[in-house]
Amino acid sequence: MLGTGNAFMPYGRYHSFAMIDCKHVIDCPPTAMASLRRAGVPLSEIETIFITHIHGDHVFGFPFFLLERRYISDREMQKPLTVVAAEGVKEHLWHLCELAYPESLEEIFATVEWRTESEGSLSSGLTWKRFRVHHDESVDPYGYHFNAGQFGSFVHSGDSGPCDSLYDEILLADMAILEMGLPEWVDSDHHHKPSDIQSLAQRAEHIPLIITHTFIDQPGFNPNPTVTDVYPVHPKNVHHAEDGLRLILEPDGWILEI
Numbered sequence: 001m002l003g004t005g006n007a008f009m010p011y012g013r014y015h016s017f018a019m020i021d022c023k024h025v026i027d028c029p030p031t032a033m034a035s036l037r038r039a040g041v042p043l044s045e046i047e048t049i050f051i052t053h054i055h056g057d058h059v060f061g062f063p064f065f066l067l068e069r070r071y072i073s074d075r076e077m078q079k080p081l082t083v084v085a086a087e088g089v090k091e092h093l094w095h096l097c098e099l100a101y102p103e104s105l106e107e108i109f110a111t112v113e114w115r116t117e118s119e120g121s122l123s124s125g126l127t128w129k130r131f132r133v134h135h136d137e138s139v140d141p142y143g144y145h146f147n148a149g150q151f152g153s154f155v156h157s158g159d160s161g162p163c164d165s166l167y168d169e170i171l172l173a174d175m176a177i178l179e180m181g182l183p184e185w186v187d188s189d190h191h192h193k194p195s196d197i198q199s200l201a202q203r204a205e206h207i208p209l210i211i212t213h214t215f216i217d218q219p220g221f222n223p224n225p226t227v228t229d230v231y232p233v234h235p236k237n238v239h240h241a242e243d244g245l246r247l248i249l250e251p252d253g254w255i256l257e258i
Protein backbone atom coordinates (compact mmCIF):
# COMPACT_ATOMS: atom_id res chain seq x y z
CA MET A 1 0.00 0.00 0.00
CA LEU A 2 2.10 2.90 -1.32
CA GLY A 3 -0.52 5.51 -0.49
CA THR A 4 -3.72 5.32 1.53
CA GLY A 5 -5.26 8.82 1.58
CA ASN A 6 -8.28 10.25 -0.19
CA ALA A 7 -8.13 13.24 -2.55
CA PHE A 8 -7.41 15.61 0.36
CA MET A 9 -4.21 13.83 1.41
CA PRO A 10 -4.82 13.48 5.16
CA TYR A 11 -1.67 14.08 7.22
CA GLY A 12 0.81 11.21 6.93
CA ARG A 13 -0.63 9.82 3.70
CA TYR A 14 -0.10 10.05 -0.04
CA HIS A 15 -3.03 9.49 -2.40
CA SER A 16 -4.43 5.96 -2.49
CA PHE A 17 -2.03 3.84 -4.56
CA ALA A 18 -1.43 0.09 -4.44
CA MET A 19 1.31 -2.03 -5.99
CA ILE A 20 1.21 -5.77 -6.74
CA ASP A 21 4.43 -7.84 -6.78
CA CYS A 22 6.56 -4.67 -7.20
CA LYS A 23 5.56 -4.46 -10.89
CA HIS A 24 1.86 -3.68 -11.29
CA VAL A 25 0.13 -0.62 -9.86
CA ILE A 26 -3.47 0.37 -9.40
CA ASP A 27 -4.06 3.93 -10.65
CA CYS A 28 -1.46 6.65 -11.06
CA PRO A 29 -2.20 9.45 -8.59
CA PRO A 30 -0.43 12.83 -8.40
CA THR A 31 1.75 11.33 -5.65
CA ALA A 32 2.61 8.17 -7.62
CA MET A 33 6.21 9.13 -8.31
CA ALA A 34 6.74 10.23 -4.68
CA SER A 35 5.29 6.92 -3.49
CA LEU A 36 7.49 4.85 -5.79
CA ARG A 37 10.61 6.85 -4.85
CA ARG A 38 9.83 6.42 -1.16
CA ALA A 39 9.41 2.67 -1.68
CA GLY A 40 12.68 2.50 -3.66
CA VAL A 41 11.00 1.09 -6.76
CA PRO A 42 12.41 2.31 -10.11
CA LEU A 43 9.57 3.57 -12.29
CA SER A 44 10.93 1.57 -15.21
CA GLU A 45 10.18 -1.64 -13.29
CA ILE A 46 6.44 -1.01 -13.38
CA GLU A 47 4.93 -3.18 -16.11
CA THR A 48 1.20 -2.56 -15.72
CA ILE A 49 -1.08 0.25 -14.59
CA PHE A 50 -4.70 -0.65 -13.85
CA ILE A 51 -6.96 2.40 -14.00
CA THR A 52 -10.12 2.43 -11.89
CA HIS A 53 -11.53 5.82 -13.00
CA ILE A 54 -10.35 9.21 -14.19
CA HIS A 55 -10.71 11.47 -11.14
CA GLY A 56 -7.58 13.59 -10.68
CA ASP A 57 -6.41 11.87 -7.51
CA HIS A 58 -6.31 8.60 -9.49
CA VAL A 59 -4.69 9.57 -12.81
CA PHE A 60 -3.04 13.00 -12.68
CA GLY A 61 0.34 11.42 -11.94
CA PHE A 62 0.40 9.74 -15.35
CA PRO A 63 2.25 12.50 -17.27
CA PHE A 64 4.97 12.60 -14.60
CA PHE A 65 5.19 8.81 -14.64
CA LEU A 66 5.81 8.77 -18.41
CA LEU A 67 8.13 11.78 -18.25
CA GLU A 68 10.36 10.12 -15.67
CA ARG A 69 10.59 6.91 -17.68
CA ARG A 70 11.27 8.76 -20.94
CA TYR A 71 14.08 10.93 -19.59
CA ILE A 72 15.47 9.09 -16.55
CA SER A 73 14.78 5.41 -15.94
CA ASP A 74 13.96 4.13 -19.45
CA ARG A 75 15.60 6.53 -21.92
CA GLU A 76 15.83 3.86 -24.60
CA MET A 77 12.15 3.08 -24.11
CA GLN A 78 12.87 -0.63 -23.87
CA LYS A 79 10.72 -1.41 -20.85
CA PRO A 80 7.20 -2.53 -21.73
CA LEU A 81 4.28 -0.71 -20.14
CA THR A 82 0.68 -1.86 -20.35
CA VAL A 83 -2.26 0.23 -19.24
CA VAL A 84 -5.44 -1.70 -18.45
CA ALA A 85 -8.40 0.67 -18.56
CA ALA A 86 -11.90 1.15 -19.91
CA GLU A 87 -12.56 2.62 -23.36
CA GLY A 88 -11.88 6.35 -23.49
CA VAL A 89 -9.20 6.44 -20.79
CA LYS A 90 -6.41 6.43 -23.38
CA GLU A 91 -7.71 9.64 -24.96
CA HIS A 92 -8.15 11.26 -21.56
CA LEU A 93 -4.60 10.41 -20.49
CA TRP A 94 -3.19 11.62 -23.79
CA HIS A 95 -4.96 14.93 -23.21
CA LEU A 96 -3.36 15.14 -19.75
CA CYS A 97 0.08 14.43 -21.22
CA GLU A 98 -0.34 17.13 -23.85
CA LEU A 99 -1.43 19.66 -21.23
CA ALA A 100 1.46 18.80 -18.92
CA TYR A 101 4.39 18.39 -21.35
CA PRO A 102 3.45 19.32 -24.93
CA GLU A 103 5.51 17.46 -27.54
CA SER A 104 7.64 15.68 -24.92
CA LEU A 105 5.70 12.48 -24.38
CA GLU A 106 4.56 11.45 -27.88
CA GLU A 107 7.23 8.79 -28.40
CA ILE A 108 6.85 7.03 -25.10
CA PHE A 109 3.06 7.31 -25.18
CA ALA A 110 3.15 5.46 -28.50
CA THR A 111 5.00 2.54 -26.89
CA VAL A 112 2.25 1.92 -24.31
CA GLU A 113 0.10 -1.14 -24.86
CA TRP A 114 -3.56 -0.39 -24.08
CA ARG A 115 -5.87 -3.16 -22.99
CA THR A 116 -9.54 -2.29 -22.71
CA GLU A 117 -11.03 -5.75 -22.24
CA SER A 118 -12.89 -6.13 -18.95
CA GLU A 119 -11.35 -9.56 -18.26
CA GLY A 120 -7.81 -10.59 -19.06
CA SER A 121 -4.55 -12.00 -17.80
CA LEU A 122 -0.92 -10.98 -17.52
CA SER A 123 2.03 -13.17 -18.44
CA SER A 124 2.62 -13.80 -14.72
CA GLY A 125 -0.75 -15.57 -14.58
CA LEU A 126 -2.49 -12.84 -12.63
CA THR A 127 -5.97 -12.32 -14.04
CA TRP A 128 -8.28 -9.36 -13.70
CA LYS A 129 -11.97 -8.69 -13.99
CA ARG A 130 -13.15 -5.08 -14.12
CA PHE A 131 -16.63 -4.42 -12.81
CA ARG A 132 -18.86 -1.37 -12.45
CA VAL A 133 -19.07 0.38 -9.08
CA HIS A 134 -21.19 3.19 -7.65
CA HIS A 135 -19.36 6.52 -7.95
CA ASP A 136 -19.56 9.67 -10.07
CA GLU A 137 -20.80 8.35 -13.45
CA SER A 138 -18.94 11.06 -15.37
CA VAL A 139 -15.59 9.44 -14.49
CA ASP A 140 -16.53 5.90 -15.60
CA PRO A 141 -15.87 4.15 -12.26
CA TYR A 142 -14.76 0.53 -11.88
CA GLY A 143 -13.30 -1.86 -9.35
CA TYR A 144 -11.05 -4.83 -10.10
CA HIS A 145 -11.08 -8.45 -8.98
CA PHE A 146 -7.58 -9.92 -9.25
CA ASN A 147 -7.01 -13.64 -9.17
CA ALA A 148 -3.69 -15.43 -8.70
CA GLY A 149 -5.16 -18.92 -9.11
CA GLN A 150 -4.16 -21.29 -6.31
CA PHE A 151 -2.70 -18.32 -4.42
CA GLY A 152 -6.12 -16.72 -4.06
CA SER A 153 -7.84 -13.55 -5.13
CA PHE A 154 -8.55 -10.04 -3.97
CA VAL A 155 -10.73 -7.09 -4.88
CA HIS A 156 -9.79 -3.43 -5.20
CA SER A 157 -12.86 -1.22 -4.88
CA GLY A 158 -11.55 1.81 -6.76
CA ASP A 159 -13.77 4.65 -5.58
CA SER A 160 -17.26 3.45 -4.76
CA GLY A 161 -20.11 3.80 -2.38
CA PRO A 162 -21.94 0.69 -1.17
CA CYS A 163 -23.31 -1.34 -4.11
CA ASP A 164 -24.19 -4.94 -4.91
CA SER A 165 -21.76 -5.22 -7.84
CA LEU A 166 -18.84 -4.48 -5.48
CA TYR A 167 -20.11 -6.58 -2.60
CA ASP A 168 -20.81 -9.58 -4.85
CA GLU A 169 -17.14 -9.55 -5.87
CA ILE A 170 -15.83 -9.04 -2.34
CA LEU A 171 -17.88 -11.95 -1.02
CA LEU A 172 -16.15 -14.21 -3.58
CA ALA A 173 -12.63 -12.97 -2.75
CA ASP A 174 -10.01 -13.84 -0.14
CA MET A 175 -9.31 -10.19 0.69
CA ALA A 176 -10.50 -6.73 -0.31
CA ILE A 177 -8.83 -3.34 -0.50
CA LEU A 178 -11.73 -1.03 0.15
CA GLU A 179 -12.09 2.73 0.10
CA MET A 180 -13.53 4.78 2.94
CA GLY A 181 -13.45 8.26 1.47
CA LEU A 182 -15.99 10.10 3.59
CA PRO A 183 -16.84 10.82 7.21
CA GLU A 184 -20.33 10.01 8.42
CA TRP A 185 -21.71 13.54 8.16
CA VAL A 186 -21.11 14.10 4.42
CA ASP A 187 -24.29 13.76 2.35
CA SER A 188 -23.10 11.51 -0.49
CA ASP A 189 -23.31 7.82 -1.34
CA HIS A 190 -20.36 7.92 -3.75
CA HIS A 191 -17.91 6.70 -1.09
CA HIS A 192 -17.95 4.37 1.90
CA LYS A 193 -18.35 5.82 5.38
CA PRO A 194 -17.39 4.11 8.64
CA SER A 195 -20.94 2.79 9.14
CA ASP A 196 -20.89 1.22 5.64
CA ILE A 197 -17.63 -0.54 6.48
CA GLN A 198 -19.21 -1.77 9.71
CA SER A 199 -22.18 -3.29 7.85
CA LEU A 200 -20.04 -4.98 5.23
CA ALA A 201 -17.55 -6.28 7.81
CA GLN A 202 -20.39 -8.08 9.56
CA ARG A 203 -21.61 -9.63 6.29
CA ALA A 204 -18.09 -10.60 5.19
CA GLU A 205 -16.75 -11.57 8.57
CA HIS A 206 -14.12 -14.01 7.25
CA ILE A 207 -12.72 -11.67 4.60
CA PRO A 208 -9.98 -9.20 5.53
CA LEU A 209 -11.05 -5.67 4.56
CA ILE A 210 -8.06 -3.37 4.11
CA ILE A 211 -9.16 0.26 4.27
CA THR A 212 -7.58 2.80 1.91
CA HIS A 213 -8.52 6.16 0.30
CA THR A 214 -9.35 7.22 3.84
CA PHE A 215 -10.30 10.62 5.20
CA ILE A 216 -8.56 9.85 8.52
CA ASP A 217 -5.03 11.16 9.20
CA GLN A 218 -2.31 8.76 10.22
CA PRO A 219 -2.93 8.82 13.98
CA GLY A 220 -0.66 11.22 15.83
CA PHE A 221 0.95 12.67 12.70
CA ASN A 222 -0.20 16.25 13.23
CA PRO A 223 -1.71 17.84 16.33
CA ASN A 224 -4.29 19.62 14.14
CA PRO A 225 -5.87 16.85 12.04
CA THR A 226 -7.39 17.59 8.64
CA VAL A 227 -10.69 16.02 9.77
CA THR A 228 -9.76 13.49 12.46
CA ASP A 229 -6.93 11.11 13.26
CA VAL A 230 -9.04 8.63 15.22
CA TYR A 231 -9.98 5.31 13.62
CA PRO A 232 -13.50 4.01 14.20
CA VAL A 233 -13.88 0.80 16.20
CA HIS A 234 -14.58 -1.89 13.64
CA PRO A 235 -14.80 -5.71 13.64
CA LYS A 236 -11.44 -7.48 13.67
CA ASN A 237 -11.52 -8.32 9.95
CA VAL A 238 -11.17 -4.58 9.21
CA HIS A 239 -7.66 -3.13 9.03
CA HIS A 240 -7.09 0.61 8.54
CA ALA A 241 -4.01 0.62 6.30
CA GLU A 242 -1.24 3.19 6.51
CA ASP A 243 1.30 4.05 3.81
CA GLY A 244 3.93 1.32 3.55
CA LEU A 245 1.72 -1.58 4.66
CA ARG A 246 2.66 -4.85 2.94
CA LEU A 247 0.05 -7.57 2.43
CA ILE A 248 1.64 -10.95 1.98
CA LEU A 249 -0.31 -13.94 0.72
CA GLU A 250 0.72 -17.13 2.51
CA PRO A 251 -0.86 -20.58 2.22
CA ASP A 252 -2.78 -19.87 5.43
CA GLY A 253 -4.13 -16.56 4.21
CA TRP A 254 -3.13 -12.91 4.19
CA ILE A 255 -0.47 -11.58 6.55
CA LEU A 256 -0.09 -7.88 7.24
CA GLU A 257 3.48 -6.63 7.61
CA ILE A 258 3.69 -3.04 8.79
Ligand SMILES: [Zn+2]
Pocket residue numbers: 053055135159
Ligand atom coordinates in the same frame (compact mmCIF):
# COMPACT_ATOMS: atom_id res chain seq x y z
ZN1 LIG B 1 -13.16 9.21 -7.41
